[in-house]
Amino acid sequence: MHTIRTLGLLTAGGDCQGLNAALRAVTLAAQRDLGATVLGFHDGYVGLLRGDCRRLDRDDVAGILAQGGTILGTGRGRAEQGAALDDLVRRSLQQATALGLDALVCLGGDGTQRFARALAEAGLRVVTLPKTIDNDIRGTEVCFGFDSAVYIATEAIERLRTTAHSHSRVMLCEVMGRDAGWIALAAGLAGPAHVVLIPEIPYRTEAVVAALQARAARGRRYSIVVVAEGARSAADAAAGRTQKHAAALRLVDELQDATGIETRLTTLGYVLRGGAPTVGDRLLATELGLEAVRLLGAGVHGVMVGQQHGRLVPVPLAEAGSGARTVPPEHRWIDALRRLGACLGD
Numbered sequence: 001m002h003t004i005r006t007l008g009l010l011t012a013g014g015d016c017q018g019l020n021a022a023l024r025a026v027t028l029a030a031q032r033d034l035g036a037t038v039l040g041f042h043d044g045y046v047g048l049l050r051g052d053c054r055r056l057d058r059d060d061v062a063g064i065l066a067q068g069g070t071i072l073g074t075g076r077g078r079a080e081q082g083a084a085l086d087d088l089v090r091r092s093l094q095q096a097t098a099l100g101l102d103a104l105v106c107l108g109g110d111g112t113q114r115f116a117r118a119l120a121e122a123g124l125r126v127v128t129l130p131k132t133i134d135n136d137i138r139g140t141e142v143c144f145g146f147d148s149a150v151y152i153a154t155e156a157i158e159r160l161r162t163t164a165h166s167h168s169r170v171m172l173c174e175v176m177g178r179d180a181g182w183i184a185l186a187a188g189l190a191g192p193a194h195v196v197l198i199p200e201i202p203y204r205t206e207a208v209v210a211a212l213q214a215r216a217a218r219g220r221r222y223s224i225v226v227v228a229e230g231a232r233s234a235a236d237a238a239a240g241r242t243q244k245h246a247a248a249l250r251l252v253d254e255l256q257d258a259t260g261i262e263t264r265l266t267t268l269g270y271v272l273r274g275g276a277p278t279v280g281d282r283l284l285a286t287e288l289g290l291e292a293v294r295l296l297g298a299g300v301h302g303v304m305v306g307q308q309h310g311r312l313v314p315v316p317l318a319e320a321g322s323g324a325r326t327v328p329p330e331h332r333w334i335d336a337l338r339r340l341g342a343c344l345g346d
């Protein structure tokens with residue numbers, strides 16, 4: 001067994017459901033299996049840079065499994081914006097040495113994986129976990145937070161359906177997903193939605209209008225359009241323009257003008273990231289946390305714990321931190337939506 005006496009722990013990037021479940025699992029396993037002292041850093045990598053941390057014991061993680069948010073706080077490190085990466089890495093390592101850290105576990109999204117990779121390349125023992133409602137981290141087929149976000153989005157669509165039906169309206173529902181359309185696709189299938197627009201498939205307004213008119217012609221009283229916040233029109237995509245929320249904000253008027261059907265917009269936004277994790281996210285976050293500690297105990301580091309083909313696997317940080325995992329055009333959820341008659345805007 002590899003000796004880890006002091007283990008650092010932090011959550012970085014946007015929060016999501018399951019972070020506390022993972023913090024609990026890492027803390028309990030690190031104490032029980034490694035006999036380690038756990039130091040929790042506040043507000044992401046900024047906490048590490050400033051040595052701002054506290055000791056985490058059994059009592060600190062009691063009762064947090066199902067709690068939303070992160071007891072450590074998180075952040076995107078904006079206070080340190082402008083500093084050179086080399087400088088941030090050097091200062092982080094100085095703090096790690098000063099605090100006697102033998103290893104660090106980082107819970108985060110793609111940005112977190114990138115900085116973790118830089119820390120690992122500079123010599124720190126690092127293991128990461130994949131968190132994000134966007135589900136867009138490379139090297140893993142699923143991230144915790146995603147299942148909860150899809151559950152909330154699906155429930156919202158169900159609620160929008162009844163009011164849409166009462167008023168004979170088109171309901172646009174904007175969900176998060178800057179670079180990747182995973183939430184929109186899953187909620188579009190489960191909701192269900194009649195139109196699903198994702199960043200990976202630039203849309204044509206005429207195609208959406210035609211789909212809504214065809215439904216109205218079939219006597220359907222309402223339609224649900226799910227739009228990822230990063231969805232782009234074909235014209236914007238061709239011009240290389242991306243602006244969050246642009247698609248939903250523009251379409252709400254464009255669709256109403258073109259179809260003559262009353263159209264309303266609901267932006268789910270941060271509601272998707274808040275509150276208790278689903279059972280699926282509790283299990284995933286807990287298992288990933290336990291596996292991170294097992295790997296560190298076995299001397300494995302410089303990896304993210306991912307899931308591939310249903311199995312937990314160590315993924316090199318070079319892969320996990322190499323950019324967003326977007327939806328491939330041939331993904332079975334895209335095929336499923338098309339076969340069910342949904343419009344994807346193309």
Ligand SMILES: Nc1ncnc2c1ncn2[C@@H]1O[C@H](COP(=O)(O)OP(=O)(O)O)[C@@H](O)[C@H]1O
Pocket residue numbers: 012013014044045075076077078085108109110111112113114115116118132
């Ligand atoms: N390209 C990058 N290279 C190195 N570190 C990064 C990079 N992007 C983000 N980070 C670090 O990771 C932290 C979290 O990243 P961010 O992109 O905000 O969230 P997430 O991890 O959820 O994607 C940032 O505060 C920053 O310290």
Ligand SMILES: O=P(O)(O)OC[C@H]1O[C@](O)(COP(=O)(O)O)[C@@H](O)[C@@H]1O
Pocket residue numbers: 013014015076109110111131132133134176177178229273
């Ligand atoms: O919390 P912020 O900084 O406003 O960022 C919002 C972004 O965070 C997310 O909720 C999650 O993204 P990350 O996993 O990269 O943090 C995105 O869906 C959304 O675009």
Ligand SMILES: [Mg+2]
Pocket residue numbers: 013109110111
């Ligand atoms: Mg990110």
